[in-house]
Amino acid sequence: MTTSSTDSSTGTQPTEAPAHSGHGAGPHGYSSHKADHLKRLRRIEGQARGLQRMVEEDVYCIDILTQVSATTKALQSFALALLDEHIKHCVAAAVEEGGSAMDEKVSEAMTAISRLLRS
Amino acid sequence: MTTSSTDSSTGTQPTEAPAHSGHGAGPHGYSSHKADHLKRLRRIEGQARGLQRMVEEDVYCIDILTQVSATTKALQSFALALLDEHIKHCVAAAVEEGGSAMDEKVSEAMTAISRLLRS
Amino acid sequence: MTTSSTDSSTGTQPTEAPAHSGHGAGPHGYSSHKADHLKRLRRIEGQARGLQRMVEEDVYCIDILTQVSATTKALQSFALALLDEHIKHCVAAAVEEGGSAMDEKVSEAMTAISRLLRS
Amino acid sequence: MTTSSTDSSTGTQPTEAPAHSGHGAGPHGYSSHKADHLKRLRRIEGQARGLQRMVEEDVYCIDILTQVSATTKALQSFALALLDEHIKHCVAAAVEEGGSAMDEKVSEAMTAISRLLRS
Numbered sequence: 001m002t003t004s005s006t007d008s009s010t011g012t013q014p015t016e017a018p019a020h021s022g023h024g025a026g027p028h029g030y031s032s033h034k035a036d037h038l039k040r041l042r043r044i045e046g047q048a049r050g051l052q053r054m055v056e057e058d059v060y061c062i063d064i065l066t067q068v069s070a071t072t073k074a075l076q077s078f079a080l081a082l083l084d085e086h087i088k089h090c091v092a093a094a095v096e097e098g099g100s101a102m103d104e105k106v107s108e109a110m111t112a113i114s115r116l117l118r119s
Numbered sequence: 120m121t122t123s124s125t126d127s128s129t130g131t132q133p134t135e136a137p138a139h140s141g142h143g144a145g146p147h148g149y150s151s152h153k154a155d156h157l158k159r160l161r162r163i164e165g166q167a168r169g170l171q172r173m174v175e176e177d178v179y180c181i182d183i184l185t186q187v188s189a190t191t192k193a194l195q196s197f198a199l200a201l202l203d204e205h206i207k208h209c210v211a212a213a214v215e216e217g218g219s220a221m222d223e224k225v226s227e228a229m230t231a232i233s234r235l236l237r238s
Numbered sequence: 239m240t241t242s243s244t245d246s247s248t249g250t251q252p253t254e255a256p257a258h259s260g261h262g263a264g265p266h267g268y269s270s271h272k273a274d275h276l277k278r279l280r281r282i283e284g285q286a287r288g289l290q291r292m293v294e295e296d297v298y299c300i301d302i303l304t305q306v307s308a309t310t311k312a313l314q315s316f317a318l319a320l321l322d323e324h325i326k327h328c329v330a331a332a333v334e335e336g337g338s339a340m341d342e343k344v345s346e347a348m349t350a351i352s353r354l355l356r357s
Numbered sequence: 358m359t360t361s362s363t364d365s366s367t368g369t370q371p372t373e374a375p376a377h378s379g380h381g382a383g384p385h386g387y388s389s390h391k392a393d394h395l396k397r398l399r400r401i402e403g404q405a406r407g408l409q410r411m412v413e414e415d416v417y418c419i420d421i422l423t424q425v426s427a428t429t430k431a432l433q434s435f436a437l438a439l440l441d442e443h444i445k446h447c448v449a450a451a452v453e454e455g456g457s458a459m460d461e462k463v464s465e466a467m468t469a470i471s472r473l474l475r476s
Contacts, residue, residue, distance in 0.1 A: 034174060034175075038175070041170050041171045041174065044167045044170075045167035045168055045171070048163045048164035048167050049164055051163075052160045052164070055153060055156045056153075056157070061201050061202070062205070062227055062228070062230075062231050064201060065198055065201060065205075065231040065234070065235065066231065066234065068194055068198045068201075069198075069231075069234040069235055072194050072195070072235075072238040073238045075187055075190055075191050075194070076191070076238070076474055078170075078187065079187045080467060080470065080471050080474070082184060082187075083180070083467065084464070084467045085180070086180040086181070087444070087466070088459065088460065088463050091444065091448070095449045095452040095453065096452065103445065106445050109181070110440065110441045110444075111181075112181050112184040112185065112188075113437065114433075114437050115184070115188040116184065116187070116191070117433055117437070117473060117474060118357075118433075119188040119189075119191040119195070195352075195355055199352050199355070202348065202351070203344060203345070203348045206329065206344050206347070206348075207340065207341065207344050210325070210329070211340060214329075214333040214334065215333065221326065222326065225322060226322070229318060229322045229325075232321070232351055233314075233318050236314055236318070236354060237314075272413075276409055276412055276413070279405060279408050279409045280409065282408075283406055286398060286401045290395055290398045290399065293394045293395055293398065294391075294395070300465055300466070300468075300469050302439060303440065303443075303469040303472070306432055306435065306436045306439075306473070307436075307469075307473055307475075308476075309432055310432050310433070311476045313428055313429050313432070314429070314476070316425065317422055317425045317426075320422060321418070321422065323418070324418040324422075349419075350422040350423065350426075353422070353423065353426040354425070354426055354429070356426075357426040357429040
């Protein structure tokens with residue numbers, strides 16, 4: 001109910017960003033979708049806060065578990081969106097660079113996918 | 120960095136709790152572990168905020184994905200803790216009530232487990 | 239190539255089963271659904287064989303991955319069916335036995351659920 | 358019971374394979390690892406058969422669930438190995454082809470990854 005005030009913390013971040021943007025505009029494919037990613041993540045943060053409210057208010061466990069599943073799904077969707085851009089940008093760049101650069105990038109991506117599958 | 124202020128939102132919840140406590144002390148097994156659950160969830164909220172910071176600061180995608188996996192794992196651990204108490208309290212109570220009450224509770228729990236597996 | 243010989247082991251099992259049936263009819267809730275479980279598992283075995291055929295015939299990787307997902311889903315459904323019966327029978331029996339028996343059974347079931355979630 | 362006869366199908370495949378090999382040697386990255394993949398899949402088939410034996414012999418449910426987790430993990434490892442080769446070969450080939458070919462291949466791979474995550 002009174003959680004809106006907490007959102008202001010994320011509102012102050014953008015002022016720090018410019019210092020990094022030269023770097024971000026380079027190899028990181030997700031830069032162009034930054035606003036989308038932040039929106040998703042703010043919603044996930046809100047879901048984590050909603051879970052706290054449910055526990056505080058003694059909501060029935062099964063309903064809390066439903067909300068946990070929704071939050072996990074939202075996190076996975078964010079991960080898939082990030083991975084999609086990563087493969088399109090970083091892996092593609094490595095392919096153009098040639099040979100071992102690509103193998104390293106793909107192995108790294110596979111490790112990340114494997115970690116997502118096991119979590 | 121300046122995220123500590125946002126925690127105050129959860130700090131105000133306990134004053135509302137007493138109104139629900141009669142209800143919570145009843146069928147909801149997780150009441151006794153409320154403090155633990157809230158602690159876990161506040162950490163998950165912090166992880167969601169950390170992910171926003173990473174995106175803002177153009178952190179390398181693979182490192183963000185590692186953090187997503189950690190957050191998902193934390194959510195799953197919370198879900199398992201909740202489910203453990205649910206089975207020990209609600210399902211056990213239904214077993215003592217007898218027959219169809221138990222079948223309903225177990226089916227409901229299975230649906231929740233199946234949803235967790237697919238998320 | 240020479241895997242066919244191992245199949246005979248399953249063909250001979252039914253004759254041994256009666257020796258265990260007194261035991262199986264006891265605490266193991268899944269006995270009454272044995273035929274269903276075996277049918278599901280034979281289908282899963284067929285899917286594993288279908289995957290081999292796909293690899294042999296150089297089927298497109300993405301189509302093989304779709305079949306892997308279907309096989310995994312079938313395994314999860316089997317696990318959920320088994321878990322449902324386990325909770326309804328073994329856990330319920332432990333609840334009636336009282337106290338620590340139930341805690342042990344629930345902890346054991348939670349470990350199994352947690353393993354399924356991570357696999 | 359009479360599943361052994363179906364096994365012969367995989368035994369006869371290799372003789373058909375040459376007809377496809379020109380095609381398989383092309384875009385399908387997994388051709389060079391065919392023997393490894395088939396070995397893994399035969400082991401998975403054996404695990405599925407082992408599960409049937411466990412059910413036949415009324416093995417304790419929790420032990421069967423442990424074996425289901427191991428089988429699921431083996432399937433996921435096979436999927437990851439296939440995906441690794443797919444990205445290194447098909448996706449890399451699409452990157453060299455340029456633009457929309459790559460986007461299509463990556464989207465297709467992402468759909469497969471997403472399906473694995475949800476299964």
